[in-house]
Amino acid sequence: MAKAKMLTGCRASAEGAKAAEVEVICSFPIRPYTAIMMELAKMVANGELNAEFIHGEGEHAQLSVVLGACAAGARAFTGSSGVGVTYAMEIYSPMAGGRYPAQMAIADRTLDPPGDFGSEHTDAMCTRDNGWLLGWACSPQEVYDNTLIAYRVGEDHRVMLPQMVCQDGYFISHIPDKVVLGEQSQVKEFLPPYRPISPLSLTHPVSHGPQIRPDQGAPMDAQRAQTFLAVPKVIEEATADFGRIFGRNYDPFVEQYKLADAEIAFFIMGAHANTARAAVDRLRKQGVKVGMARLRWVRPWPTHQLAAALGHVKAIGVVETSTSYGGAMRGGNLIHELRASLYDLDDRPLVTSFMGGLGGETIWPADFDHMAKVLTQAVKEKKVRNYVQWLGM
Amino acid sequence: MAKELPGYGTIDVPKDRVVPFGAVTPAPVCVQNMFQTSNWRIVRPVKDDEKCTRCLICYLSCPDACWVYKEEEDVMEWVNNFCKGCQICIQECPSGALTAAPELDFPDGVVRLDKPF
Numbered sequence: 001m002a003k004a005k006m007l008t009g010c011r012a013s014a015e016g017a018k019a020a021e022v023e024v025i026c027s028f029p030i031r032p033y034t035a036i037m038m039e040l041a042k043m044v045a046n047g048e049l050n051a052e053f054i055h056g057e058g059e060h061a062q063l064s065v066v067l068g069a070c071a072a073g074a075r076a077f078t079g080s081s082g083v084g085v086t087y088a089m090e091i092y093s094p095m096a097g098g099r100y101p102a103q104m105a106i107a108d109r110t111l112d113p114p115g116d117f118g119s120e121h122t123d124a125m126c127t128r129d130n131g132w133l134l135g136w137a138c139s140p141q142e143v144y145d146n147t148l149i150a151y152r153v154g155e156d157h158r159v160m161l162p163q164m165v166c167q168d169g170y171f172i173s174h175i176p177d178k179v180v181l182g183e184q185s186q187v188k189e190f191l192p193p194y195r196p197i198s199p200l201s202l203t204h205p206v207s208h209g210p211q212i213r214p215d216q217g218a219p220m221d222a223q224r225a226q227t228f229l230a231v232p233k234v235i236e237e238a239t240a241d242f243g244r245i246f247g248r249n250y251d252p253f254v255e256q257y258k259l260a261d262a263e264i265a266f267f268i269m270g271a272h273a274n275t276a277r278a279a280v281d282r283l284r285k286q287g288v289k290v291g292m293a294r295l296r297w298v299r300p301w302p303t304h305q306l307a308a309a310l311g312h313v314k315a316i317g318v319v320e321t322s323t324s325y326g327g328a329m330r331g332g333n334l335i336h337e338l339r340a341s342l343y344d345l346d347d348r349p350l351v352t353s354f355m356g357g358l359g360g361e362t363i364w365p366a367d368f369d370h371m372a373k374v375l376t377q378a379v380k381e382k383k384v385r386n387y388v389q390w391l392g393m
Numbered sequence: 394m395a396k397e398l399p400g401y402g403t404i405d406v407p408k409d410r411v412v413p414f415g416a417v418t419p420a421p422v423c424v425q426n427m428f429q430t431s432n433w434r435i436v437r438p439v440k441d442d443e444k445c446t447r448c449l450i451c452y453l454s455c456p457d458a459c460w461v462y463k464e465e466e467d468v469m470e471w472v473n474n475f476c477k478g479c480q481i482c483i484q485e486c487p488s489g490a491l492t493a494a495p496e497l498d499f500p501d502g503v504v505r506l507d508k509p510f
């Protein structure tokens with residue numbers, strides 16, 4: 001097996017795009033994701049990667065460029081952070097509706113105001129209902145792996161959807177960690193070339209993005225929803241194939257850490273899962289029966305897989321890392337969907353949420369100790385006192 | 394987990410309502426009379442053939458392909474049915490050959506509409 005290198009998440013993302021032999025890249029600077037484009041620009045300039053590198057005049061343009069590139073039949077790659085992600089908002093739905101399987105690398109950043117460079121998942125979470133595949137990595141290695149897995153799933157003809165491969169800004173994007181890059185032969189075996197379905201063509205002219213009538217809108221929506229019913233199986237196949245070829249095995253949807261006999265659990269995604277794992281180990285030494293479930297894909301949301309993984313747990317603390325001001329639980333977004341996923345269980349777990357890791361703050365080991373205390377208390381009292389609590393406030 | 398949870402059901406779009414994949418359709422490669430845009434117009438470009446140099450910039454800049462060069466007569470021909478009056482050609486024409494003429498111009502300058510349209 002190839003030797004591990006110390007790479008940041010940004011470098012790992014660029015290495016993933018290079019391994020996927022992306023043909024069109026569109027950049028616009030915003031930190032922290034900018035480093036991905038810097039790495040790719042170097043690769044293109046040095047002749048290591050044969051791609052068209054286009055400087056967009058903003059994120060809206062970036063997404064428009066990759067949409068066009070995809071329509072012309074190219075494997076396309078772009079990315080952004082924070083308000084850059086939201087600036088491109090108009091293009092997300094047409095891109096998914098038009099079935100352009102381009103990829104966007106996100107290194108999370110808090111939304112303004114005021115300008116805050118720190119990581120928070122709210123940027124990409126805002127896009128979650130636009131029909132993209134959306135998932136988070138928790139290490140540079142997983143960023144590299146997800147880049148390849150997401151292209152494979154998105155370009156599958158049963159799917160044909162754009163993908164957002166997210167990593168926490170700084171915690172993942174700028175802290176080097178061990179990454180094993182794939183051999184070219186492994187990538188070739190895993191990721192077939194992009195085969196567009198109806199590309200723009202001079203010999204077979206087609207119209208992309210036409211105006212449709214209102215009575216065509218509902219069937220169009222239904223067909224998009226239908227596609228999402230087929231996506232989980234494709235993700236399972238691709239993740240299994242990835243494990244077979246590269247020797248790195250992931251649970252396709254939910255990493256389950258010491259959950260089997262757990263009474264309480266943290267539900268989390270992204271970088272802070274690394275601290276959570278360590279906290280679980282430490283708390284277990286103190287006799288607390290705690291585990292962790294780490295979400296890998298927000299879209300498609302793995303409803304049944306979560307019910308199966310967490311159904312037996314007595315109390316769950318959702319570590320949010322994103323905001324949903326005024327939402328049902330007044331916390332983040334994850335708790336809504338997790339509670340909904342568990343609702344039909346006869347003996348459903350108690351669920352509360354912890355607002356942490358916002359604005360780029362670290363979630364400290366002591367925060368996990370506190371969460372475990374709140375959850376243990378909830379188990380004892382057979383209820384959660386509050387739907388939401390803000391860590392350190 | 395003993396209990397079986399609800400599923401997502403199936404979605405069956407009736408055959409006659411199925412929309413082409415990604416709404417991509419074969420390009421018509423002909424005039425689409427169903428999609429006339431001339432009724433959006435409040436002004437239209439009017440050409441002065443004395444000033445027009447046949448540079449074809451209007452042909453290049455019209456988003457709706459409403460300027461056509463007629464080779465035999467050596468003139469630019471305007472396509473009334475699809476010109477939506479955006480005036481891009483008027484802005485772009487380097488010779489000042491195009492001017493905007495209001496669609497509803499009355500001699501006293503006042504537009505009279507009995508009914509709103």
Ligand code: SF4
Pocket residue numbers: 440444445446447448449450451452469485486487488489490491
């Ligand atoms: S841009 Fe103006 S000068 Fe050029 S062909 Fe058109 S009308 Fe004539």
Ligand code: SF4
Pocket residue numbers: 437438454455456457458459460475476477478479480481482483
């Ligand atoms: S006004 Fe607009 S639509 Fe009409 S001919 Fe000029 S550029 Fe074309």
